[in-house]
Amino acid sequence: MKFNLKRRKQLLNLTVILTITVCLLSVSCKETTDSSKSTESELIVKINAVQEQIMAQGNMSKEEEEAMLSLCSIISHDDGLATYTTDNSMILKDxxxxxxxxxxxxxxKEETKECFDNKVTAFIKREFNxxxxxxxxxSEPKQVEAFFIIDENGNLTGMKVRDSEVxxxxxxxxxxxxxxxxxxAIHNGKNVSVLCSMIVKYGNYVDIDIVYIPERPDN
Incomplete structure (x- = not known):
């Protein structure tokens, strides 16, 4: 029994280390701006900190495992670290x-906008775990700002979530x-890419506010 428990912990730690390796390799292979690289570096520091804690204590808690996998999930995709500094997308409200x-x-037009807000809000509430x-x-609900782009083909990309729990x-x-x-989106008779923003409130419930930023978010 003790052997099986020890073996299970070894396999779990090995899985995490392999996951970290994949994440770091995915980051090293991407072409990013200086701002994106800075964001990635901060996430890698967090990953290293969790890994060092696991090695020091000899095992891994459920919370540490979830934090590790969440960090890897963020940096293993190149669509979740957007900077918007050189993006040509219009702001949704414009x-x-x-x-x-x-x-x-x-x-x-007014009904389409209201329908868009309602559908996006309902989708996120339904899908969010x-x-x-x-x-x-x-002790009380928190909130975080999130941004994404709907490009000229209607695909969602260029996502970014402000600092919050990983x-x-x-x-x-x-x-x-x-x-x-x-x-x-259409502007002057042409399909255009638009930058959308929202506030996600979370705690014992999840609520969404679609917001219209006056300018591009700071990076």
Whole structure:
């Protein structure tokens, strides 16, 4: 029994180390801006800190395992560290016609915008794993800003989540990657890429506010 427990811990630690290696290799192979590299470096420092703690104590708690996997999830994709510094996307509030979410077709401009907000909000609430935020045992709800781009083909990309618990960041990015393709925004008769922003409130529940930023977020 003791042997099996020891073996299980060894395999778990080996799995984590392999996961870290894959994450670091994925980062090293990507072409990024200085700002993105800085963000990645900060995440790698966090990964190293968790790894050192695991090695020092000889095992890994459930919380440490989840933190490790969340950090790797964030940096192993190149669409979750957007900087927006050279992006040509318009801000959502400035376009003539916002992206059309499935089910929002053949509506007025105002109705299409309201439908877009409602559909995005409902999707994130439905897909978000509420257990992750409940496990934080927060004394009061918290919130984090998130940004994403819907490009001229209607695909969601260029995601970024402000600083928050790593499992929350990773979960928001995971949900955003599942967002369906939409009809792209239109401005001056052409399909355009748009930058969208929202506030995610979390605790024992998840709530979403679609916000319209006056300018591009600071990196």
């Amino acid at each position: 376009v003539e016609m916002v992206p059309v979410y499935e089910g929002c077709e053949e509506l007025s 509420l257990d992750l935020s409940k496990e934080l045992n927060l 499992n929350i960041q990773a979960e928001i990015l995971r949900v955003l990657r599942k967002m369906p393709v939409m009809k792209p």
